[in-house]
Amino acid sequence: MGWVQKRRDHGGVIFLDLRDRSGVVQVVLSPDTGGLPFQRANSVRAEFVLAVRGQVRRRPPGTENPQMATGEVEVATSELEILNTARALPFHPGDAAGVDEALRLRYRYLDLRRQESWHIFTMRHRAANIIRDFLSKKGFLEMETPMLTRSTPEGARDYLVPSRVHPGEFFALPQSPQLFKQILMIAGFERYFQFARCFRDEDLRADRQPEFTQLDLEMSFVDEHDIQQLTEELLAALFQELLDVELTLPFPHLTYQEAMGTYGSDRPDLRFGLEMVDVSSILADSKCRVFAGTIKKGGVVKGIRVPGAAGFSRKILDELTSMAVEWGAHGLAWFILEDKGVRSPLVKLMEPEEIDALITKMEGKSGDLLLFVADQRQVAEEVLGKLRLELAGRLDLIDNKKYTFIWITDFPLLEYDENEQRLEAVHHPFTSPLNEDLPLLESQPERVRARAYDIVLNGVELGGGSIRIHRRDLQERIFGVIGLEPQEAQEKFGFFLEALDYGAPPHGGIAFGFDRLLMLMLDLETIRDVIPFPKTQRATCLLTSAPAPVIPKQLRELHIQCLPAKIKQD
Incomplete structure (x- = not known):
């Protein structure tokens, strides 16, 4: 049949x-x-x-x-x-790869008849089974946490669900099981995992969906090393059994500062080089005002060496410069190294000794292209980080058959939000600070580092986690530093603060985007390919035409009245 x-x-x-x-x-x-x-x-x-x-x-x-x-x-x-029988087809499943994605999602049941789709979802099933078997053998219990919970608007926007029984009150769909999995640790389960459905009302990208699956883990009586080691063993088992790929353990580590300083990103792609070099010390007293002036104002000059790119045309160099400016830099300085010397518009503005020292610092040789950005440190690093990826693509430096993992650690605990005019948690407010940084929490909060860690695969954040706060006094201090008044903290998180009073053990965990992991493992371009019924980038379901209006009776039962579109926009 x-x-x-x-x-x-x-x-x-x-x-x-x-x-x-x-x-x-x-x-x-x-x-x-x-x-x-x-x-x-x-x-x-x-x-x-x-x-x-x-x-x-x-x-x-x-x-x-x-x-x-x-x-x-x-x-x-x-x-x-x-x-x-079957009606005349809008497209044949065997030809779906060349069909517009919107049409494929409208008739998703035809798109899913492709052998490629069956392979993807067979692999997804196998991956889930491998993970379940691995974690079960390690003493984890698979447990479910609520889909209907209370709104705690910290981070992305919640999807709200009105309550018919309690007019004017709302549930929220979970952005993650964060507080519930911590409460499971307080309850003494010690090792929990879940393939958790999560919901975030945020702008979408190729690796984001409004609803997605998260592999969620939490452990008691552990430190960062324990969680990272277990994660590496889990990923090694998954890659070996699913793809017959052997991963080299342990994965390397970089601090957040090292990652930003070397790669201009907290999720660096290590499948190629093009590392950044700080040359500020060489150019601090340069006659070239672009460099020296920036350094005197507290900025930096950082550059990357592009081997074999001395043949770039002026058109390409101008394109790269325009990109750098679009990304926030004031400009892009370039030096072409040739057998007969150095070619650059800035050569006449610099001493030969300076140029020689610059080339030595950059380990440059004939045939190379040197690119520099002079700006405030954050701008210089972020621009060169994006430029690094652009160059890797143009020069075909990325090996798509290679899997390169790295841990990023020592993130800032807090950052200042210009829009909200207050400090906010970089990860979430339940992340523990490093013990040695606790004295700075109130006096210099932006210098406090978190006991947080992200795992990055091929330049994509695969998952993140942290050691959690397990003492009420410290949790209340964090709430205070981010501007959460005691009354508001009690209103939003009182149930959790109370739980911390009843013997909360030290605990921590990590969560992976399961869809994103499969996308990377199967070398696909979007997580929509690994989700049976995905949403579009406008957060709509073309198959069912959701979201859609509901009948007035349903709104009356929920005590909700919809405003006209013009009023909603205002």
């Missing part, structure tokens, strides 16, 4: 390629095998659902198809039943 993938009529003999999840087989019908099945086959079209009965036999010599797993056999059909 299965779907008709293709129908061919060869001079009175009809061939049907019948497909199900396991593969495709050729079905043969001729007048000799019986009139009724052959007559029925005349009306069969693509994606009809059939049941056939017949003899499995070898194909005649010379007609074998080495491109098919069943290419040496066929089914000589004696019975054929049409279980269901």
Whole structure:
């Protein structure tokens, strides 16, 4: 039984390629095998659902198809039943790869009939089973946390669910199971995991969806090393069993400051070089005002060496400069190293000794291109970080068959939000500060480092976690530093603060974007490919046309009135 993938009529003999999840087989019908099945086959079209009965036999010599797993056999059909017909197709599943994505999502059930889709979701199933088996053997319990909880607006916007029973009050769909998994540790379960459904009302990108699956872990009586070691072992087992890829353990570590200073990103892609170098000490007293002036104002000059790029045309250099300016830099300085010397608009403004020292510091040689940004440190590093990725793409430096992991640690605990005019948690307000930085919490809060860690794969943040705060006094201090008044903290988090009073153990955990992990493992471009029924980048479901209006009766039951569109915009 299965779907008709293709129908061919060869001079009175009809061939049907019948497909199900396991593969495709050729079905043969001729007048000799019986009139009724052959007559029925005349009306069969693509994606009809059939049941056939017949003899499995070898194909005649010379007609074998080495491109098919069943290419040496066929089914000589004696019975054929049409279980269901199919309308004219908006596209054929076999041709879906070249079809506009919006059309594929509108008819997602046809798109999912592709062998590629079946492979993806078979791999997703296998990955989940591997993870479950691994964690179960390590003493973890799989537990569920609520889908309907209270809104705690810290970070992305919540999806709100109105309560019919309590008019004017709302549940929120969870952005993560954060507080509940910590409460499970307080309850004494010690090791928990969950494939948690999470919801965030935020702007979408290729690796984001409004609803997604998170592999969530939490452990008691552990430190950062314990969680990182278990994570590495889990990923090694997953890559070995699913892809037959052996990962090298342990993964390297970089602090947040090292990552930003060397790669201009807290999620660096280490599949290629192009590291940044700080040359401020060489240019502090330079006659070139662009460099010296920036350094005297507290800025830096940082650069990257691009091996073999001395042949870049002026057009390409101008394009790179425009990009740097668009990203926030004042400009981009370039030096081309050739056998006959150095070529740059700035050569006339600098002493030969300065240029020589610059080349030495950058380890430059003939055929290289040196690029520099002079600006405030954050701007210089972020611009060069983006430029680094742009150059890697242009020069084809990225090996897509390579998996490069790295841990990023020692993040800032807090950062200042210009829009809110207050400090906010970089990860979340339940992350523990480093013990040695606690004395700075009130006096110099932006210098406090977090006991947080992100795991990065090929320049993509795969997951993140932290050691949590397990004492009420420290949790209340953090709330105070981020401007959460005691009354407000009690109103939003009173249940959690109370739980901390009843013997909360030291604990920590990590969460992975499960969809994102599969996207990277299977070398796909978007997490929509690993989600059976994804939303578009406008957070809509083209299959069901959701979101959609509801009838007035439903709104009345929820004590909700919708404003006209013009008022909503105002």
